Amino acid sequence: MVPYWRLSAYYFFYFAFIGAFSPYFTLYLQSLQFSAWDIGVLMSLMQVMRLLAPNLWGWLADRLGAKTPIVRGAALMSVAGFSCFFLTQSFTGFFFGMALLAFFWSASLPLVEALTFSHLGQRASGYGSIRLWGSVGFIVAVLGLGWLLDRLPLSAMLWVSLGILGGILACALALPEKREERHESDRLPIGDILHRREVKSLFAACFFMSAAHGALYVFYSIYLVSHGYGTTMVGFLWTLGVVAEIIVFLYLPRLLHIFRLRTILLFSFACAVARFLMIGWGVEWLWIVLVAQVLHAATFGAYHAASVAAVNRWFSGRHQARGQALYGSISFGAGGMLGGLVSGWTWDVLGAELTYSLSSAFALAGMIILWRGWRPSVRNDVS
Numbered sequence: 001m002v003p004y005w006r007l008s009a010y011y012f013f014y015f016a017f018i019g020a021f022s023p024y025f026t027l028y029l030q031s032l033q034f035s036a037w038d039i040g041v042l043m044s045l046m047q048v049m050r051l052l053a054p055n056l057w058g059w060l061a062d063r064l065g066a067k068t069p070i071v072r073g074a075a076l077m078s079v080a081g082f083s084c085f086f087l088t089q090s091f092t093g094f095f096f097g098m099a100l101l102a103f104f105w106s107a108s109l110p111l112v113e114a115l116t117f118s119h120l121g122q123r124a125s126g127y128g129s130i131r132l133w134g135s136v137g138f139i140v141a142v143l144g145l146g147w148l149l150d151r152l153p154l155s156a157m158l159w160v161s162l163g164i165l166g167g168i169l170a171c172a173l174a175l176p177e178k179r180e181e182r183h184e185s186d187r188l189p190i191g192d193i194l195h196r197r198e199v200k201s202l203f204a205a206c207f208f209m210s211a212a213h214g215a216l217y218v219f220y221s222i223y224l225v226s227h228g229y230g231t232t233m234v235g236f237l238w239t240l241g242v243v244a245e246i247i248v249f250l251y252l253p254r255l256l257h258i259f260r261l262r263t264i265l266l267f268s269f270a271c272a273v274a275r276f277l278m279i280g281w282g283v284e285w286l287w288i289v290l291v292a293q294v295l296h297a298a299t300f301g302a303y304h305a306a307s308v309a310a311v312n313r314w315f316s317g318r319h320q321a322r323g324q325a326l327y328g329s330i331s332f333g334a335g336g337m338l339g340g341l342v343s344g345w346t347w348d349v350l351g352a353e354l355t356y357s358l359s360s361a362f363a364l365a366g367m368i369i370l371w372r373g374w375r376p377s378v379r380n381d382v383s
Contacts, residue, residue: 002119004130006174010112011134013167017105019141020164023221023238024149024157024231030222031154032089040344042091042098043218044337047210049102051333057107058114058325067111067321068177075169077104082165085158106333108172110324117312117320118178128252128305135246135301139239146235190319194326199314201373205269206307206331207338208366212272212359213299214339215347216279223352227283237289241296248301261306262374268303269367271295273360280356299363307331 029039057074061067081104084097120126145160193199224234248255255264275295282288307327315323339362346355 002123002126003176006171006176007112007116007119007130008133010168010171010175011131012137013164013171014109014112014137015134016137016141017161017164017168019138019238019242020145020157020161022217023142023234024145024154025161026218027149027221027225027231028154028157029094034091034094036219036347037344038091040218040340040347042094044214044340044344045095045098046102046106047214047333047336047338047340049099049333050106051329051337053103053106054110054325054328054333055322058110058322061111061114061321062319066177067115068172068175071108071111071115071175072169072172074104074107075165075172078108079162079165079169081105082158082162106328108168110328111321112175113308113324114321115175115178119176126253127309128249131305132246132249135242135249138242139246142235142238142242144235146231146238149231190315190322193314193319193323196314198374201370202265202307202310203327203330204373205265205366205370206327207335208362208369209269209272209299209303210331210333210335211339211342212276212362212366214336214341215343215352215355215359216276217336218340218343219347219352219355220279223279223283224289237293240290241293241300244294244297245301248297249305252305255302256309260376261310262370262376264302264306265370266367268298268306269363269370271298272303272363273367275299276356276359276363280353280360283352 026039026043029042034042057070061070064070078101081097081099081101084093084100088094088097116127116130141160141164145157148156148160221234221238224237225231229237272295275292278288278292278295282292308324311323311327312320315326339359342358343355346358350358
């Protein structure tokens with residue numbers, strides 16, 4: 001039996017935290033008079049730790065033969081790290097708290113992704129019906145907190161986010177373990193998998209896709225507010241993108257049946273090229289902003305679902321946890337760090353329009369790498 005609701009509840013709270021934290025924490029930092037560079041550095045710590053921590057935790061999970069003890073410990077320490085934000089308003093204090101939060105919080109998702117696929121077994125297409133609850137959690141948090149912040153001080157987001165982290169801890173305690181079944185690829189060194197051309201191409205492309213999203217996750221809310229959008233509208237726009245993402249997850253089994261993973265990914269990258277140009281140069285027109293947010297269905301929903309499905313097929317058995325950790329580290333970690341730091345510099349120097357144009361260029365680079373490096377193959381069912 002797949003523990004559908006326990007896994008779904010974890011995704012709900014995990015992405016609810018992102019919905020409360022990503023759009024509004026930068027506004028809180030701005031209210032404390034941090035510069036764009038300071039904000040970019042602080043937010044990039046989430047990506048820096050995604051680069052370092054998941055591989056450590058994935059290796060440890062493989063050594064222990066269990067994932068849930070690490071997930072539970074990481075949830076507890078995430079609460080401790082976030083609590084630092086209540087005790088200081090200095091850059092040094094926020095840097096320490098963010099580093100502690102990010103180091104442990106980034107440990108969880110790759111392990112839970114691997115745990116979910118372990119429970120699903122041969123029913124991997126059911127991933128979308130579980131993962132969509134993460135999108136629902138994001139919507140509840142981003143809409144609810146956006147409404148609250150029109151009526152309460154920005155510091156209220158700290159209390160809401162801390163409560164959500166408590167929900168993550170409660171769900172982590174309820175997650176059941178699932179031992180990996182032996183797989184023929186267990187005898188294959190993980191380095192042999194990483195040397196495959198399609199694997200290297202996917203990871204490189206994912207690096208650039210996450211770099212492309214750096215300016216979105218760090219400065220999108222600030223950009224909208226600076227052009228006259230209220231926090232309620234900001235919440236609605238974030239929600240619109242995630243609703244589109246949910247639709248993708250609902251139709252994921254059908255999409256995977258009709259299209260190859262390579263085709264889905266190339267389409268997603270093409271949408272990202274267009275989306276970031278629209279955000280950068282069309283923010284004055286609401287209809288362009290709305291269309292750009294709907295494209296989130298492709299630039300994250302379809303892209304992420306196809307990526308984790310490919311990684312799950314390539315990194316089987318005992319390599320599964322480290323495969324998902326490598327995907328998270330290279331894409332959200334290294335790529336997200338580059339995107340956050342570069343956008344933090346270019347935002348003040350070049351302006352928002354050129355910053356988002358650079359995001360579009362990152363997505364184009366990823367699309368070219370994927371198209372040239374991952375060749376379609378009749379014998380490879382993930383092509």
